[in-house]
Amino acid sequence: MEELLKVNDVSMIFGGLRAVSNFTMEINKGELVGLIGPNGAGKTTAFNMLTGVYDPSEGEITFEGKRVNGKKPYQVTAMGMARTFQNIRLFSELSVIDNVKIAYNMHIQYSLAEAVCRFGRYFDEEEAVTKKAIELLKIFKLDRYQDEMAKNLPYGEQRRLEIARALATEPKLLLLDEPAAGMNPQETHELMEMIRWIRKEFDLSVLLIEHDMSLVMGVCERIYVLEYGFCIANGLPEEIKHNKRVIEAYLGEEVS
């Protein structure tokens, strides 16, 4: 299998606090990997290191053999990683379609002069981007909202829009930060189906953060478990389910 992302012995230290310690992980092409752990285990910090929001204090991250450390978030996105946020971060006062168009901006070629004076590639590319955005919205059943302001969408639709927007950057690896947060079991189930489908349809790898273990078990092929910043286990869902330390970490929680 082809290796996509490699995280090698990475740590993140804030002041004296080790939020993530000696974390090692790899994700292969086409894999659907889960990163779980109780609240405050350092999952989001790990995510932020992968996407360039934080620069790791120690260790190295590579994506398709290229170094991620020290890159800015927008450069990481250009390398082919896209993410969503635990607390939804849409462009809330912009229309739904503009939210997606903005994510396509990376692929626009026309110059500032062409944009401002409206000549050359401007019209063709704008048209192409609009078309692509509408197609993507259709896939996510959001096209009927396309001119609505993003903040006016129902909660579940906002989550879907965030995923659609991340996909518009045409990533090779999609990172989802607790996408099921705030959803009811029915919605969660649909979401998990959708994630599986996206992976196939868009031919990409997915890294999924969840603190609720039962969700991840059903959909992920491999799982990493964080606790207090340390990776306490990794393996197949079956192995994780019966791992003693994991059960302890989730003390009292039912592991189904």
Place this chain on the structure above:
Amino acid sequence: MDMGSFAQQFAQQLINGISLGSIYALIALGYTMIYGIIKLINFAHGDIYMLGAYMGFVATTMLGLSFVPALIFAMVAAGIAGIIIERVAYRPMRNAPRIAILITAIGVSFFLEYGMILIATPQPRTFPAVFEASVYNFYGLIVNSQQILILVISLVLMAGLTYIVNHTKVGKAMRAVSFDADAARLMGIDIDKIISMTFALGSSLAAAAGVLVGVYYNSIDPLMGMMPGLKAFIAAVLGGIGIIPGAMLGGVIMGIVEAMVSGFFSSTFRDAASFVILILILLYRPSGILGKNVKEKV
């Protein structure tokens, strides 16, 4: 310039700077308290200082009061003005976008300046000499009685403020509101009252600064608050906005730097110096000398 006269000049400018700086510090305190509590850059604050100077003028010339009663009169009057301004102009906008409140503050600033021009004409007034100005000469260093007065009054007022903020119930409530207004409300603190108090305290300190400047320079005019207001604000940022000791420190540093620049270079660059300090502090330590850096959580 040989070493001896350089040292003397330096010491002289240090004295001038500290007295100027205490004025800035008094104004900066109001800026910082108001910012701390409602996150508003109250651009009208410099004009409250002007208002205070005029109140002092009224008290000494028309009412014939002596210095200390006049100072108290000006402080009380400006405190009331501060409460009214907050009540009328800022309170209705508590939930408005912050930029809108800022524009309102600018509006209030214009209103005070040009309202005063309407009432008192744009001409500068001569502030009466309420003090026998005596000049002391310590080994060639010139200190006059007004400078000592400014320093003493400022120290007394700052000590008073520190006591109020740290050791009284109102002060505790003020700190609570500035830390987390919603939580403070849930704890039963009357936020509106505390904000009013903050405006009253800040405004009266600015008024005291206005009266002191009147005594020092003998001249006041309706636009006198613009530049000192801006500089006091820079002082507040320099010390760390929202932090009371920071405003004092920032004010004194600003005063000293300005005195040094006008003493050793040219007074035309005095204003530029304060803005350069501002830019440098913002670029290298935006939270100010005593402030802590806060990073947005992702």
Place this chain on the structure above:
Amino acid sequence: MNSIKKHDLATLGACAVLFAIVQTLLFVDFIGPFWELNIILILINVILSVSLNLINGYTGQFSIGHAGFLAVGAYTGAIITVKLGLPFELALVVGTLCSALLGFLIGLPTLRLNGDYLAIATLGLGEIIRICILNIEYVGGASGLMGIPRFTTFAWAFWITVFIIFVIKNFKNSAPGRCCLAIRENEIAAETMGIDTTKYKVMAFTIGAGFAGTAGVLFAHYFYIAHPASFTFMRSFDILTMVVLGGLGSMTGAITGAVLLTAISAVLAEYPEWRMVIYSLTLIILMINRPQGLFGSKELSLKMFRLGGSDNGRATESK
């Protein structure tokens, strides 16, 4: 896409008609020198407010140092025509470019700051620019640069204003413009969408500063003089007020704000001692009653009128 072109042409046509009417009225002296001066001033203020709206309203970067760029444009323009004796057209270009360059140099380090800190920094930089000019004897120092020929005509001011409005409108409706909007909405999300936020912030700031420079050239070449006192931070506040009053992030709002405030100021010129008092009270009352500005972030369009006045109110209320 064709409908966009049609819409642009219609707007342009309307501008031409407006221009013809005003120009005729000026020609037959129906509009006297006082209102001619104010019409020019309105146009200059419109340029300033739409260019500041690009920075504050679209990109969400709180800048209050616009008067500094106005000053740079005014002085460099005047140097070109007065000191070097070169044509006005060149002054316009050079004034704009110098201002834009300065905007770029200032924007690069300061746009890392956000919110109030950026506001204070730009305010300070605007004042530094003014104080520097004040100390340059070559351009007249504190007494200002005098003897500037009046090259700015209504036609120049009008068509330059129209041009700038179109440029900024087109910018907003393009990929770089959308990047700016995204930064305003959520800087962190914008960055994870592959947007180099610094680049686009500096871009908007540079363009905005450049157009403020253009306004400066027009200003100096209408009023015969470039004086440091015209470019204090109070002038920056003026421009900011126009933008916020009209509705931050609304082009038509910025234009309306500029027209309205300049006109109010002109009408009140008859009562000089009351002028600023009434102006400031109007400002306070308007802001208290409409903190989101007259139009919010909405654009005024004919569609609004078609739906009737009540909807107009609702659309702006929703912000």
